[in-house]
Amino acid sequence: MEWPDITSILPEVILAVAALLVLLVEPFLKKDKTAVIALALIGLLASAVVAVALGGNSRAAFSGTIVLNSYALFFKVLFALAAFISILMSPRYLEASKRHLGEYYALILLAVIGMDVMAAARDFIAFYVGLELMAMCSYILAGFFRYRIRSNEAALKYFVTGVFASAFTLFGISLVFGFTGTTNYEIISSNLGSTGNATGVAFATALVVAGLGFKVSMAPFHMWTPDVYQGAPTTVAAFFSVGPKAAGFSAILIIFTTVFESSSEFWSVLFMVLSVLTMFVGSVMAIVQSNMKRMLAYSSITHVGYLLAGLAALGRGLDTKAGESIILYLAAYTVMNLGAFGILTYLKTQQPEGFDYSLKSFAGLGRRSPWAAILLTLFLFSLTGIPGTAGFIGKFYLFTSVVRGDLVWLAVLGVLFSAISAYYYLRLMIYMFFREPETELTVKEPIEGTLAAAVALSAAGVLFLGLFPQWIWDHALKAFSNLFG
Amino acid sequence: MQIPIEWYLILSSALFIIGAAGVLLRRNLFIILLSVELMMNAVNINLVGFSRFHETLIGQNFVLFTMAVAAAEAAVGLAIVTALYRNKRTLMIDLFNTMKG
Numbered sequence A: 001m002e003w004p005d006i007t008s009i010l011p012e013v014i015l016a017v018a019a020l021l022v023l024l025v026e027p028f029l030k031k032d033k034t035a036v037i038a039l040a041l042i043g044l045l046a047s048a049v050v051a052v053a054l055g056g057n058s059r060a061a062f063s064g065t066i067v068l069n070s071y072a073l074f075f076k077v078l079f080a081l082a083a084f085i086s087i088l089m090s091p092r093y094l095e096a097s098k099r100h101l102g103e104y105y106a107l108i109l110l111a112v113i114g115m116d117v118m119a120a121a122r123d124f125i126a127f128y129v130g131l132e133l134m135a136m137c138s139y140i141l142a143g144f145f146r147y148r149i150r151s152n153e154a155a156l157k158y159f160v161t162g163v164f165a166s167a168f169t170l171f172g173i174s175l176v177f178g179f180t181g182t183t184n185y186e187i188i189s190s191n192l193g194s195t196g197n198a199t200g201v202a203f204a205t206a207l208v209v210a211g212l213g214f215k216v217s218m219a220p221f222h223m224w225t226p227d228v229y230q231g232a233p234t235t236v237a238a239f240f241s242v243g244p245k246a247a248g249f250s251a252i253l254i255i256f257t258t259v260f261e262s263s264s265e266f267w268s269v270l271f272m273v274l275s276v277l278t279m280f281v282g283s284v285m286a287i288v289q290s291n292m293k294r295m296l297a298y299s300s301i302t303h304v305g306y307l308l309a310g311l312a313a314l315g316r317g318l319d320t321k322a323g324e325s326i327i328l329y330l331a332a333y334t335v336m337n338l339g340a341f342g343i344l345t346y347l348k349t350q351q352p353e354g355f356d357y358s359l360k361s362f363a364g365l366g367r368r369s370p371w372a373a374i375l376l377t378l379f380l381f382s383l384t385g386i387p388g389t390a391g392f393i394g395k396f397y398l399f400t401s402v403v404r405g406d407l408v409w410l411a412v413l414g415v416l417f418s419a420i421s422a423y424y425y426l427r428l429m430i431y432m433f434f435r436e437p438e439t440e441l442t443v444k445e446p447i448e449g450t451l452a453a454a455v456a457l458s459a460a461g462v463l464f465l466g467l468f469p470q471w472i473w474d475h476a477l478k479a480f481s482n483l484f485g
Numbered sequence B: 001m002q003i004p005i006e007w008y009l010i011l012s013s014a015l016f017i018i019g020a021a022g023v024l025l026r027r028n029l030f031i032i033l034l035s036v037e038l039m040m041n042a043v044n045i046n047l048v049g050f051s052r053f054h055e056t057l058i059g060q061n062f063v064l065f066t067m068a069v070a071a072a073e074a075a076v077g078l079a080i081v082t083a084l085y086r087n088k089r090t091l092m093i094d095l096f097n098t099m100k101g
Helices: A005-028 A034-054 A070-096 A103-120 A124-142 A149-180 A185-195 A198-216 A224-231 A234-258 A261-287 A292-315 A320-350 A370-384 A390-404 A408-434 A449-467 A469-481 B005-025 B029-054 B058-088
Strands: A059-061 A066-068
Touching: A005 A034, A005 A059, A005 A066, A005 A103, A034 A070, A034 A103, A066 A070, A066 A103, A070 A103, A070 A234, A070 A320, A070 A449, A070 A469, A103 A124, A103 A234, A124 A149, A124 A234, A124 B058, A149 A185, A149 A198, A149 A224, A149 B005, A149 B029, A149 B058, A185 A198, A185 A234, A185 A261, A198 A234, A198 A261, A224 A234, A224 A292, A234 A261, A234 A292, A234 A320, A261 A292, A261 A408, A292 A320, A292 A390, A292 A408, A320 A370, A320 A390, A320 A449, A320 A469, A370 A390, A370 A408, A370 A449, A390 A408, A390 A449, A390 A469, A449 A469, B005 B029, B029 B058
Parallel strands: none
Antiparallel strands: A059 A066
16 A cells, blocks of 8 residues: 555654644743643653554655655654653753743754655755754754853753754765765665765765764764763753754765775775764763763763764674664663663752852762662763663674674774773762862752653663663664665 | 756856855855855756757756755745743854854
8 A cells, every 4th residue: 555655754744734833832831840840741752652553664755855654663762762761851850940831842843854864865965954953943952942142051062063964964075066966875775886986975975974973972072072071951952962963974874884885995094083083072071070961971981982882893894793783772872861861850850049060069969868879870881881771781782893894903992981981080070979068058858740751761861771771682683674664 | 048957057056156155154144045056056057958968858847846945945044043042142153153063
């Protein structure tokens, strides 16, 4: 039976309707925003459910520009989960910051549509529109506290670097179009190899890498990351640290395995160099940070470095195992990083003025709020890669695939940088459990409400992926093997 | 007379480099926004030129999308600049340095 094209974008249509409803309902609400939050959460849930229900077999729609297959499905569910947890974290935080507006939820939903399109696009036009939709919502979200100079500054830095980067991507895309005369990934991939212009193709590859590198914050295009994470609202930073990164990698995986298949030797070497650089910059800079939001920003850069090592392995012979482990790592990274940001959000809601995310303000947390300290420890263990947590499983598969790609030295470097990362994660734990606070910071209430749900969801994800990796591995396998289907 | 494709490429590359240099070197926010627009338009010239070269309409189609996106981008950018100007009363980006490390 022939399905109408609209079924393939039904998850996005649901999200768009939910976002518009949020905007429509918001003006009629006074103080209580429960209806808007519920609408946003239901929209995300419905879009994930519909995606799962439709994703059984792959459908191409709109003349092959969009597909709905298990690859797109995996990422749609992942993005919906990331947005779901971020939204659960937000209400208390926004109230404590005295800026609780419904637009916030609508913007997150619209950003998720952009990410969904990036993962589902098989054509550069659709990809570009998805990328920009995601980016535009991110710029506004970064500047959401528009009366605070830091939030403004974060938005400005994100905007200028982001627009600059997407111009580079676009220039690369226009060159690819020039070589092949089409924007469809598959047709480009069969034409691009036979152009006989290896230098030109390599140049276009480098331009696209530079542009997408900004979005996933790989060094040397990472400069905006710490400033934006520090200045943006914490819940938004939580969303940025996982959503756009996963979306960027979903697009990188498709584009580099189809469009630039012919120059895979070139981009494999490129990613190798960038991976080492990114891991180095992330680790070294994370050590010297005293602000924990900035530390998490640099740690997220280090994680991008590990993922780039996986991409380098993928480029050597297009080994599917490498692609699967990248997808799996993205899932693990999403839950653990969101959890860590969730705890920071909780601490900020308890002390809107006093808590400044500095290392010192974590001193004595183990006594003041044992649950928050224990959960944060779990997430930091996972980020370090201690066995039994999602982070370990992610790193295990990722570095195994790097070794399989004959890049033993790169895997060794990755493990070394993980060991360094243990220093800056464990230092925070020492402050929490073994240091006396200089000023007495009190915790008013335990973790409760939707924030508790968000943190619990992340913790459950971390433990589930860590203890039963088979499930996620099967799904990652299915996703990546159906990349082209 | 058909204009050779190289001419389009030279023009667009020059525009793109001027735009990129403007973003990196100029310190006034508005000039930076204009420079970004210059880069986008360099891409548009590329796309239209290649579209004519390949005798397909895909490139022209793409340009419509990039122009719409550029318009939206300008709107968001100006909104951010306005919010910033209200708080800081300057548009020189060297002065936006409250975060370091």
